[in-house]
Amino acid sequence: MPDLLHDLFFDYTLRTVALGAAILGIVSGTLGSYAVLRRQSLLGDAISHAALPGIALAFLLTGSKAPLVLVLGAAVAGWLGTLLVMGAVRTTRVKFDSALGIILSVFFGIGLVLLTFIQKREDATQAGLDKFLFGQAATILAQDVVTMAALGGVALLLMLLFWKELKLLSFDPEFGSTLGFPIRALDILLTTLLVIAIVVGLQMVGVVLMSALVVAPAVAARQWTDRLGLMIALAGGFGALAGVSGAVISSTAARLPTGPLIVLCASALVLISLCFAPNRGIVWNALRQRRNRRRLHVEGEVIP
Amino acid sequence: MLATATATAHPITVRDLTVAYHDRAVLWDVDLDVPRGVLMAIVGPNGAGKTTLIKAILGLVPVVAGQVRIEGKPLAEVRRRVAYVPQRGSVDWDFPTSVLDVVMMGRYGALGWIRRPGHRERQAALDALEQVGMRDFAGRQISQLSGGQQQRVFLARALVQDAAIYLMDEPFQGVDATTERTIVGLLRDLRSAGKTVVVVHHDLQTVPEYFDWVTLLNVRKIASGPVEEVFTPELLRRTYGGHIAFLGQPDQDGTVAAVAGGEE
Numbered sequence: 391m392p393d394l395l396h397d398l399f400f401d402y403t404l405r406t407v408a409l410g411a412a413i414l415g416i417v418s419g420t421l422g423s424y425a426v427l428r429r430q431s432l433l434g435d436a437i438s439h440a441a442l443p444g445i446a447l448a449f450l451l452t453g454s455k456a457p458l459v460l461v462l463g464a465a466v467a468g469w470l471g472t473l474l475v476m477g478a479v480r481t482t483r484v485k486f487d488s489a490l491g492i493i494l495s496v497f498f499g500i501g502l503v504l505l506t507f508i509q510k511r512e513d514a515t516q517a518g519l520d521k522f523l524f525g526q527a528a529t530i531l532a533q534d535v536v537t538m539a540a541l542g543g544v545a546l547l548l549m550l551l552f553w554k555e556l557k558l559l560s561f562d563p564e565f566g567s568t569l570g571f572p573i574r575a576l577d578i579l580l581t582t583l584l585v586i587a588i589v590v591g592l593q594m595v596g597v598v599l600m601s602a603l604v605v606a607p608a609v610a611a612r613q614w615t616d617r618l619g620l621m622i623a624l625a626g627g628f629g630a631l632a633g634v635s636g637a638v639i640s641s642t643a644a645r646l647p648t649g650p651l652i653v654l655c656a657s658a659l660v661l662i663s664l665c666f667a668p669n670r671g672i673v674w675n676a677l678r679q680r681r682n683r684r685r686l687h688v689e690g691e692v693i694p
Numbered sequence: 695m696l697a698t699a700t701a702t703a704h705p706i707t708v709r710d711l712t713v714a715y716h717d718r719a720v721l722w723d724v725d726l727d728v729p730r731g732v733l734m735a736i737v738g739p740n741g742a743g744k745t746t747l748i749k750a751i752l753g754l755v756p757v758v759a760g761q762v763r764i765e766g767k768p769l770a771e772v773r774r775r776v777a778y779v780p781q782r783g784s785v786d787w788d789f790p791t792s793v794l795d796v797v798m799m800g801r802y803g804a805l806g807w808i809r810r811p812g813h814r815e816r817q818a819a820l821d822a823l824e825q826v827g828m829r830d831f832a833g834r835q836i837s838q839l840s841g842g843q844q845q846r847v848f849l850a851r852a853l854v855q856d857a858a859i860y861l862m863d864e865p866f867q868g869v870d871a872t873t874e875r876t877i878v879g880l881l882r883d884l885r886s887a888g889k890t891v892v893v894v895h896h897d898l899q900t901v902p903e904y905f906d907w908v909t910l911l912n913v914r915k916i917a918s919g920p921v922e923e924v925f926t927p928e929l930l931r932r933t934y935g936g937h938i939a940f941l942g943q944p945d946q947d948g949t950v951a952a953v954a955g956g957e958e
Contacts, residue, residue: 427789483716554810558802562785565851568752568778569803570770616790616835 394638404641407527407594410535411633411652414591417542418600419607419629421549421587423622424580426608427560432487433472433581434604436494437588438597440471442501445522445592446508455518457534457593461541464522464589471497472581498597525596527637527648538590545586548579556580557618595649603629606656613667632656703766705730705859705890706751711760713743713750720746724760724915728892732907733885735895739934742912744894745781748861751892752778764859774803777857781864782844787836793847794819794832800854815854822850825883827876842873849880860884860891867896878904901925 397404418434425433441464448463449455471493478489508519521529549556558566559576567573584604591600611624636652665672708726712719721743728734736744749755751762753769764772777800797819798811805811823829826846831839839847845865852860865877881904884891895901901908901921908924910916910933917924917933 427786429786551808554802554805555807557791558799561789561791561796562780562799564749564754564780564784565778565799566802567754568773568776570773571802612790616837617792618790618795621790 394642397641398634398638401641403528404637406532406535407530407641407648408634408637410530410538410594411527411637411648412630413535413538413542413633414594415603415607415629415631415633415652415656416626417538417545417587417590417629418603419611419625419627420546420622421580421584422604422629423608423611423625424556424560425584425604426612427618430486431605432490432601433475434584434588435601436475436490436497437468437472437581437585438592438600439494439501440497441465441468441589441592442522442597443467443497443504444501446501446504446519449508449519450504458537460519460522461537461589461592464592465585467497468585468588469582472585473578476577476581501597521596522592523596524598524647525592525594525600525649527594527640527652530594534593541586542590545583545590549583552576552579595652599649599653602653603632603656606653606660607632610656610659610663613663613670628656628659632659703763704728705765706892707763707766708747708751709761709763711747711750711762712758713746713755714758719913721750722914724911726909726915726918728890729907730890731885731888732890733881733905734890734892734907734909735901735905736892736909736911737895737898737901737933738911738916742933744911745863747911748778748863748892748894752776752861774855775858777852777855777860779848779852779860779862779865781867782841782848783867787839787844789836791836792832793823793828793834793836793839796836796847797822797832797850797854800851803855818854818856819850822853823847825853826850826880827872840870842869845869845873846876849877853880858889860889862891862893864894864896866900898930 398408399405422434425431444463444465444467445460446463447467448460451463452459454460475486475489475493478484478493479486484492505520505523518526518529555566555571555576556579558569558571559573559580563573563577566576588600588604591603595603607625607628608621610628611621614624615621632655633652635655637648639655640646640648640651663671666674668674704727706726706728708724711721711724711726713721724743724747726747736747738744746755750757751764751769753762762769764776769776794816798815800822801811801815801818805815820829820832823832826849828843828846828850831843831847836844836847845867849862849865852862866874869877881891881893885906893905895905902925906921907919908921909918910924910929912933912935917929
């Protein structure tokens with residue numbers, strides 16, 4: 391254990407991976423809270439899957455594998471996919487979940503086709519794009535972490551700046567609209583922030599599992615508090631905790647994948663929160679019920 | 695000159711309003727003038743377009759044709775003169791926030807972009823909560839409220855908007871007797887303060903008691919005017935298409951107590 395702690399601070403690879411995982415956990419946990427509260431948990435899934443063709447296209451167009459280029463491609467494709475979902479819901483009779491399903495699979499399908507196409511090409515430079523499927527944390531460099539921090543930082547700053555507007559959007563958009571706020575524009579802003587949160591994590595966790603990090607920390611955080619600010623802060627904290635623990639656990643044994651371990655850690659946090667959180671937890675509720683039953687029982691015997 | 699125009703214009707004027715959902719008309723060619731200072735009920739059967747009418751007035755639903763004017767102007771120019779109380783079922787009451795926080799949302803429009811609510815907004819919200827008898831619940835998490843309390847929170851949120859025109863969607867829906875009395879008192883206070891109040895209402899029996907003006911709606915506007923002139927068996931029958939039973943005879947001023955039958 392002391393060795394692990396030592397490595398966490400002094401081993402370059404582990405330190406970089408842990409830092410990156412912490413950043414991605416904070417950003418996706420924080421912004422994922424809004425998706426969960428607005429009952430759009432699966433939006434993150436659609437965004438991350440829709441991002442795959444963007445990564446492939448960015449590589450095909452530029453020939454570069456620089457993270458910033460690929461992340462930009464991912465962001466544009468993820469953003470377009472989400473706008474298509476929102477547009478379909480608004481202008482057709484297709485429901486939100488159906489639209490999500492269609493866009494997600496169409497974009498992901500195109501992404502897989504492009505990825506296969508790239509892999510079959512003669513040149514050797516293409517190797518490694520498929521790491522975006524399941525993520526590959528070990529390849530993270532310090533400069534990638536800086537990119538992640540910068541992107542995530544901008545997203546979090548915008549969220550704090552428009553705190554009141556985003557709260558209104560999430561709780562009662564129609565009322566917000568009568569107050570004169572451009573609700574559709576705010577919706578697009580919030581979705582854009584979520585897109586940023588997701589593409590920040592793609593390299594580490596991959597398009598398939600990324601949505602878990604959008605949903606899980608927020609669901610866990612919701613169990614512990616009834617205040618929006620605290621919930622969002624907690625979700626960011628849980629995300630970071632899951633990220634760092636996943637990175638550390640994967641470093642203890644060779645060939646343990648970081649991305650899936652981060653997701654497993656986040657899931658463990660959800661499980662613990664569902665069971666043990668006061669007021670909302672399962673154990674708490676069971677105890678309360680038993681206490682109530684016993685009290686009724688006792689009173690029932692005293693009265694006659 | 696502009697001021698005189700505003701002073702003479704009706705708080706709400708609707709002309710030729712048609713709203714359709716896909717290819718079904720929900721509102722058809724509705725003309726409506728709501729005079730200043732009335733307490734008006736919008737009454738009609740289910741699916742008559744009552745909610746759609748106030749949403750169209752608020753610009754919340756796309757209109758096929760027609761025009762809405764607030765105090766003679768487009769809504770966007772006079773937004774702060776209008777307050778809205780949506781159906782309480784329209785939001786998720788498990789949202790992690792407090793009663794005080796929800797009420798302060800009524801001040802967000804006046805605050806504008808980015809500025810956060812401060813001491814003044816807090817005080818306004820507490821005063822509004824006092825008015826609806828919910829002062830002690832300010833710090834309460836909203837998921838702990840009963841239906842009637844939720845409704846009063848929504849009313850308080852509209853009160854802090856300090857508007858001239860209030861549009862309310864079924865504020866009496868499923869509330870307890872205390873809340874009903876509170877709301878009735880509040881509506882009367884608003885009228886005494888010279889405000890114009892429009893309420894989507896379901897319970898025909900209480901219309902003559904609670905309101906002084908009524909609009910009968912069933913996709914088209916059947917009639918609109920003072921309760922004693924418009925709330926008659928003949929016009930109600932036309933609104934509800936015969937599915938209606940009357941309790942007792944019309945009293946001297948011509949109004950009736952009635953309940954809607956059929957699908958209610």
